[in-house]
Amino acid sequence: MRATLVEVAPRDGFQPIAPFIPTEEKVAFIEAAHAAGLRRIEIGSFVNPKAVPQLRDTAEVLHRTAHLPGLDAQVLVPNARGVALALEAGARHLAYVVSASEAHNRSNVRRDVASSIRDYGEIVASLPAGVKVRLNLATAFDCPFDGRMEEKLVLSRLDALLAQREEVEVGLCDTTGRADPEHVFSLVSACLARFGGRTRWAFHGHDTYGLGLANVAAAWRAGIAVFDAAFGGLGGCPFAPGATGNVATEDVAWMFSRMGVETGVALDALVAVANRAAALPGASPGGRVRAAMTASCTTA
Amino acid sequence: MRATLVEVAPRDGFQPIAPFIPTEEKVAFIEAAHAAGLRRIEIGSFVNPKAVPQLRDTAEVLHRTAHLPGLDAQVLVPNARGVALALEAGARHLAYVVSASEAHNRSNVRRDVASSIRDYGEIVASLPAGVKVRLNLATAFDCPFDGRMEEKLVLSRLDALLAQREEVEVGLCDTTGRADPEHVFSLVSACLARFGGRTRWAFHGHDTYGLGLANVAAAWRAGIAVFDAAFGGLGGCPFAPGATGNVATEDVAWMFSRMGVETGVALDALVAVANRAAALPGASPGGRVRAAMTASCTTA
Numbered sequence: 001m002r003a004t005l006v007e008v009a010p011r012d013g014f015q016p017i018a019p020f021i022p023t024e025e026k027v028a029f030i031e032a033a034h035a036a037g038l039r040r041i042e043i044g045s046f047v048n049p050k051a052v053p054q055l056r057d058t059a060e061v062l063h064r065t066a067h068l069p070g071l072d073a074q075v076l077v078p079n080a081r082g083v084a085l086a087l088e089a090g091a092r093h094l095a096y097v098v099s100a101s102e103a104h105n106r107s108n109v110r111r112d113v114a115s116s117i118r119d120y121g122e123i124v125a126s127l128p129a130g131v132k133v134r135l136n137l138a139t140a141f142d143c144p145f146d147g148r149m150e151e152k153l154v155l156s157r158l159d160a161l162l163a164q165r166e167e168v169e170v171g172l173c174d175t176t177g178r179a180d181p182e183h184v185f186s187l188v189s190a191c192l193a194r195f196g197g198r199t200r201w202a203f204h205g206h207d208t209y210g211l212g213l214a215n216v217a218a219a220w221r222a223g224i225a226v227f228d229a230a231f232g233g234l235g236g237c238p239f240a241p242g243a244t245g246n247v248a249t250e251d252v253a254w255m256f257s258r259m260g261v262e263t264g265v266a267l268d269a270l271v272a273v274a275n276r277a278a279a280l281p282g283a284s285p286g287g288r289v290r291a292a293m294t295a296s297c298t299t300a
Numbered sequence: 301m302r303a304t305l306v307e308v309a310p311r312d313g314f315q316p317i318a319p320f321i322p323t324e325e326k327v328a329f330i331e332a333a334h335a336a337g338l339r340r341i342e343i344g345s346f347v348n349p350k351a352v353p354q355l356r357d358t359a360e361v362l363h364r365t366a367h368l369p370g371l372d373a374q375v376l377v378p379n380a381r382g383v384a385l386a387l388e389a390g391a392r393h394l395a396y397v398v399s400a401s402e403a404h405n406r407s408n409v410r411r412d413v414a415s416s417i418r419d420y421g422e423i424v425a426s427l428p429a430g431v432k433v434r435l436n437l438a439t440a441f442d443c444p445f446d447g448r449m450e451e452k453l454v455l456s457r458l459d460a461l462l463a464q465r466e467e468v469e470v471g472l473c474d475t476t477g478r479a480d481p482e483h484v485f486s487l488v489s490a491c492l493a494r495f496g497g498r499t500r501w502a503f504h505g506h507d508t509y510g511l512g513l514a515n516v517a518a519a520w521r522a523g524i525a526v527f528d529a530a531f532g533g534l535g536g537c538p539f540a541p542g543a544t545g546n547v548a549t550e551d552v553a554w555m556f557s558r559m560g561v562e563t564g565v566a567l568d569a570l571v572a573v574a575n576r577a578a579a580l581p582g583a584s585p586g587g588r589v590r591a592a593m594t595a596s597c598t599t600a
Contacts, residue, residue, distance in 0.1 A: 177592070180555055183558070209592045210507075210551045212510070217482075255481075259481075287510060
C-alpha cells in the first residue's frame with residue numbers, strides 16, 4: 001500500500017506569512033523537503049503579487065528547483081493570466097481552484113461559480129499537451145459563510161467541472177477544517193462511485209479543529225491515496241476566518257507509517273524541515289509529531 | 301445516536317501537574333464540568349500520596365462533589381489499600397488499571413501482570429454490591445518499552461481479566477498515543493466479537509502524535525460509545541516517556557457534534573472550563589478546538 005503526499009507548505013503554508021521569506025530560503029525548504037523524500041510539491045502561485053506579495057518570486061523558485069530529480073512541481077493559477085505566466089515560467093503542473101460554495105467563490109476570486117467553471121473550461125481547453133491539472137474544489141465540505149455543503153450540490157459542481165476535462169486530479173478541500181470523518185468518508189465514497197474512470201482524487205485537509213488526521217484516515221479508507229499537507233502544519237486560508245493550519249505533513253507521514261502505508265518520506269529529515277518552518281517569523285505552526293518526537297528524544 | 305464522555309482531567313489530567321491545585325479549585329472544576337453537561341467524571345485517585353501528591357485530597361473532593369445531581373464519580377484505585385480507602389470515602393465507581401505489557405505493568409505498579417490480574421480478582425470478589433468497576437487495560441495497543449502489542453496477547457489478558465468478573469466496563473487504553481485508527485478499529489472489533497455480553501467497552505486515547513480524534517472516530521465506528529477525555533487536553537502518564545496529553549474533551553465533543561452524535565455537552569461552557577484548565581500553572585495543555593473557537597469568536 002502506498003499513499004502520495006503533496007507538500008503544499010511552499011504555497012498554502014507560506015502564503016499567509018507576512019514577512020517575506022527570501023527566495024533562497026524558499027528554495028532551501030523545497031530542496032530539504034525533496035531530500036526528505038517528497039516528490040510532489042506545490043512550490044508557489046502565479047497570483048497577483050499585490051494580493052499575495054509573499055509568492056511574488058514563484059517563477060524564480062520554479063526555475064531554481066527544476067534540477068531536483070523526480071520533482072513534480074505544481075503551481076497554483078488563479079486565472080488565465082496566472083496560467084500564461086506559469087506556462088511561460090516552465091510550469092508543467094497547474095492547480096486551479098473553484099469553490100463549491102457560491103459565497104466562498106465570490107469572496108475568493110470575486111466571480112460566481114458558473115463563471116469560474118467556464119473560465120476553467122477555457123483554460124484547460126487551451127493547455128499544451130502534457131501539462132497536468134489539479135482541480136481543487138474548495139469548500140467541498142463546509143463553507144465559512146454558508147456552513148455545511150449539501151452533497152448533491154458538490155456532486156453537481158463536479159459534474160460541470162469534470163465535463164470540461166476528464167483527465168484531472170480532483171482535490172476535495174476541507175477549507176474550514178470543519179469536516180468530520182463520517183462526512184469525508186461519505187462524500188469521497190459518493191465521488192468515487194459517481195466518477196472514477198480517469199479522474200484521480202486527492203484530499204486537502206485543515207487541522208483547525210483537530211480533525212485533520214481523522215479526516216485523512218477517513219479519506220484513505222474511502223479510497224483516496226493522494227493527500228495535501230504542509231510541513232510544520234503551516235497554512236490557512238486568508239479568506240476563511242479561523243481556517244488556520246493545513247494538516248501537518250509529518251503527522252500524516254507518521255500516521256501512515258504506523259498503518260504500514262508507504263509514503264517514501266524519511267520522518268526524521270521531514271521533522272527537521274518542519275521544525276525550521278515552524279520557527280519562521282510570522283508562522284502559525286501546528287501538528288503534534290514534531291513535539292512528540294522532540295520530547296521522546298530528550299526523555300528516552 | 302449517543303456517545304458518553306468520561307471526563308478524566310481531575311485525575312489523569314491533574315496528576316502530572318506539580319504545583320498543588322487547591323481542593324476548592326478542583327471542586328470548582330468538577331462543578332463546572334458537571335454544569336457543562338458531563339456526568340461521568342474521574343475525580344481523583346486513592347494512590348499513595350507520596351507517589352502522586354497532587355491527588356492527596358481525593359476523599360475530600362469526592363465528599364464535596366457528592367451533591368451534584370446525576371454525577372457518576374469514578375476514582376482510580378491502584379491496589380487493595382486504595383480500594384479500602386475509596387470505599388471508606390463513599391466511592392461507588394472504581395477504576396482499576398492492569399497493563400497488557402509486562403514491562404509497563406512492572407514500571408507502573410512494580411508487579412508482574414499475572415499478580416495484578418490475581419489482585420484484581422480478589423478485589424472485585426470482595427466488593428460490596430452496587431459498586432461499579434471500570435477496568436482499564438493500559439498499553440492495549442502499544443507500550444513505551446515493548447512497542448506494538450500483539451492482538452493475541454491483549455485478548456488473552458482480557459480472557460484472564462474478564463474471567464474474574466463479567467460485569468465491568470473495559471477501557472482499552474492507548475497509553476502512548478501511538479495507536480493508529482486501523483489498529484484501533486481492528487482491536488476493538490476483535491474485542492467486541494470475542495466478548496460483548498454484559499461487558500461494556502470504552503476507549504482511552506492520548507493525542508501525543510495527533511491521532512487522538514482519529515482513534516476515537518475509529519473506536520466509535522467499531523462500536524465503542526464510551527470515551528475518556530480530559531478538558532484542555534491535559535494529562536499524560538509519568539511512566540510513559542513522551543505520552544503527554546489525553547485527547548481533549550472539547551475536541552471529542554466537537555467532533556461528535558459535527559457527526560450528529562449526542563454527548564449532552566454544552567460546548568461553549570466546556571471550552572470555558574478547558575481554557576481555565578489550560579491556564580493552570582504547570583499544565584501542558586493540548587487540543588485544537590479551544591483555539592479554533594476563540595479565533596472564530598474574535599474574527600467572525
